[in-house]
Amino acid sequence: MFRIFWEYTSAFFEGFVFIYGVTLLSIYALLAILSFINIRKFVKKDSYVDYKVITSSPLAPGISVIAPAYNEGVTIINNVRSLLTLDYPNYEVIIINDGSTDDTLAQLVEEFSLVKVDFAYNVKIVSEPVRGVYASTNPAYAKLLIVDKVNGKSKADASNAGINAASFPYFLCTDVDCILHEQTLSRLVKPIMEEESKRVIATGATLRLANSCEIDKSVITKVRAPRQLLPRFQEMEYIRAFVLGKMGWSYMNAVPNVSGGLGLFDKEIVVRAGGYDPLAFGEDMELLLRMCRYMEVNKLPYAIRYIPVTLCWTEGPTTLKVFMRQTTRWGRGLVQLMYIHRMLFMNPRYKRIGLIVFPYNFFFEMLAPIIEFVGIIYYILLICFGLVNWPYAIILLIFVYTYSVMITTLAVLWDQLTFKYYKDWKDIIRICMMVFVELILYHPLIVIFALRGYLYFVTGRKHTWGNMQRRGFSQKQPAAATS
Amino acid sequence: MFSYLRDLLYQSYVEFGYLPLFIEIALTFIIIAITSTISAYLVIITKRYRGYVKEKRLAHISPIVEAMITEQVLLNEDLEKNVPVENIEFDSNAISKPMYKRAWVRQILIDILIQYRKNFGGEVGFLLRKLYLDMNLQKDSFAKLKSFKWERKIKALSELTQLDIPISDATILPLTNSKNPSLRVAARNAYIQLSKNEPFKFFDIATEPLLPWDQLDMFRIITSTKEIAIPSFSRWVSYSNNKSVISFCLKLIAHYDQQTAIPAVMDLLSNRDHYFRADAINCLGKLSAEEAEGRLVKMYSNQPLNCQIEILKALGRIASGRHLDFLRHEFIYSTNFDARMNAARSIIKHNTEKSRTIVEELIKTVTSENQLILKHCNNPLIKY
DSSP: HHHHHHHHHHOOOOOOOHHHHHHHHHHHHHHHHHHHHHHHHHHHHHTTTOOOHHHHHHOOOEEEEEEEEEEEEETEEEEEEEHHHHHHHSSSEEEEEEOOSHHHHHHHHTTTTEEOOOOOOSSSSSSSEEEEEESSSGGGGHHHHEEEOOOOHHHHHHHHEEEEOOOHHHHHHHTTTTTOOOTHHHHHHHHTOOOOOEEEEEEEEEEEEESSSEEEEEEEEEOOOOOOHHHHHHHHHHHIIIIIIHHHHHHTTTTOOOOOOEEEEEEEHHHHOOOOOOOOHHHHHHHHHHHHHHHHHHTTEEEEEEEEEEEEEEOOOOSHHHHHHHHHHHHHHHHHHHHHGGGGOOOGGHIIIIIIIIHHHHIIHHHHHHHHHHHHHHHHHHHHTOOOOOOOHHHHHHHHHHHHHHHHHHHHHHHHHOOOOOHHHHHHHHHHHHHHIIIIIIIIHHHHHHHHHHHHHHHHHOOOOOOOOOOOOOOOOHHHHHO | OOHHHHHHHHHHHHHHHGGGHHHHHHHHHHHHHHHHHHHHHHHHHHHHHHHHHHHHHHHHHHHHHHHHHHHIIIIIIIHHHOGGGOOOOOOOOHHOOOGGSSSSHHHHHHHHHHHHHHHHHHHHHHHHHHHHTTTHHHHHHHHHHHHHHHHHHHHHHHHHTTTTEEEEEEEEHHHHOSSSSHHHHHHHHHHHHHHOOOOOTTTHHOOOOOOOHHHHHHHHHHHOOOTTOOOHHHHHHOOOHHHHHHHHHHHHHTTTTTTGGGGHHHGGGGOOHHHHHHHHHHHHTTTTTTHHHHHHEEEEGGGHHHHHHHHHHHHHHOSTTTTTTHHHHHHHOSSSSHHHHHHHHHHHHHSSHHHHHHHHHHHHOOOOOHHHHHHHHHHHTOOO
């Protein structure tokens, strides 16, 4: 009995898993090629675009910037000021105070001269009740609106309240602690305005970590690779995921996800799709999937676009504890998403989403940590039983290692082809060094935390909404202050 | 360990044909991966080094070029003596130095001339243009215009437009219908700026769409270039087959307040495309077309929501006061929140004795939700 089981297991790992691995690596190679084509096309086109044209145009479509805040008292004032300085002619900033228990709301009221107003709040998407809406008596802050609501225990619920209060046909969803590039709105709205035949329902751009960047009054003045190891690994992962992954998917019009940190959405489609799901752990991906479903069911041609320009800097977790919580939540979100939308799987009715996006995420995002983990156990068993063909095993390990180094190196190269964010050579070397140790130091953590998320989903463990524990960005000191 | 790995790989190379298939595949991938990784690093190093060299070159050449332009143009003595620009001669030794024969230096020269021309108008601007022509730099721009690469064509169009060098219709008009959207918009913008007689001629032959993003730049050029003769855009509203051209013309009609276009715009109210109808209604509202009010109210009930909202907005913009009862009715009885909101806004926008009385009466009689809508619309602190 055991012998038969062992034979099947061996056949599975030596046959199926090898094919699985080669397929996965081939997909990465394909994504690398497609992203390269897409990035080159973008860079060529973009060099002739003057984004200042839109900043003074009466034809610019209106955009609502929606940023939920929960206990962000440390950084809220600087962050809101940063959002108010975006270079765009027709936008509003909606901050949703999601029942903060600190002085977030009080600080906002005082700093921006806010008063409670009679606001006709239309509930298009269900969210926790709104306690009040505040507008500024100072005309300088006329764009600002604060929605104070009962805590909904999720960013999704707060975002839904923001969507309900939004006046414009498009909304930008971001985190209040993110630092946005001043041209964020102009650059994200461009793919929507230049699409000929399809309705662009969402656009996204690259995110980077602000942990070691030089920041002056909530504006990035010098981009630097994070000094600390964990954020630097994440920066490298972001570059790979956004520049190589999403640009490749965007070329196929099969983007699986627009990040919750930065995404511009078509409000009408979001409302019709039902808005964010407050119970979803990966609410951004879940919403996008529902929007795609809506478009497919109604046979409306649509597109989701990504641009390879970094428009958003966020603070990455610096401690293993916070990082574990974040990655576990993502893992849990992914498996929950696969479960909720299982009817999409290989369903030709949903075209790209059913035949490409969903199966890819199922096989190569969700199953990958499981197969890796079981594979390692199998390997250990082989070693214990003395069944390992060491020369072949080493060749396979070198294969996986060199290939993963290649893919990440290409992502760094593509990133360099787009914009030279790092002015200093040392920053590039720092990122490149991570490429060589990622597989040994960082990747195992991702696998373990993702499996932890799967386990929590299966066991139905209650999720606690931990705060990111923002440290706030260190601001550049004025010369006079330091002297 | 490394010697073990080296021996292992060497042995695999020698015995490659006898190895299992999956090991052969793995070895092939290893070679591809190592080669690609090394190539990627070489490209990163080369690219950054090239960028560094380019910056150095620019830092070296720019001051020389700028000094030459300053001496020949900005400090030109003939210019001070009011000698006509066409009669001013440049110092041939200064402008025909061997360095100005190198292609990359000439490109820097063109770029700097364009920068200066953006900053200097009048006689100095004309003299900068003359320097460009006397140094035969237009040949470089026209050579780029003949290139097969669309990005070089765009560069050429930009240079020729900035320096006001005419391009023949035979060359530029086909480009205004190019399949490449970037080239198409660059050619259209150049045509508007360079064509002195009929800057909108390409509207007649436009088969490719005028995308909303392209409209931004074109709108800016049309509304900010002083020499352009503005035609009556109703011509294209009535006869063009290109929907995006019509949509753009509606925006221009509203911007230039072309009252004579109202009948042509009203003809669009019976168009089958409801997005089109909404654009036309929006235009009529911005034109304050009182003659359209009756028709808008009459057609209201059988329109989709986007057109209904545009009608309500238009009635607020026109604000003749003849349809306040209609707006009041819609505010009270519409089941759609956005329609009620826009009806309320339009009533308030009238800002007459009668409209204020209606608002006061409504505040006392309507539901609490509608009261909130009225308060919202009346509150100057709420901007949108």
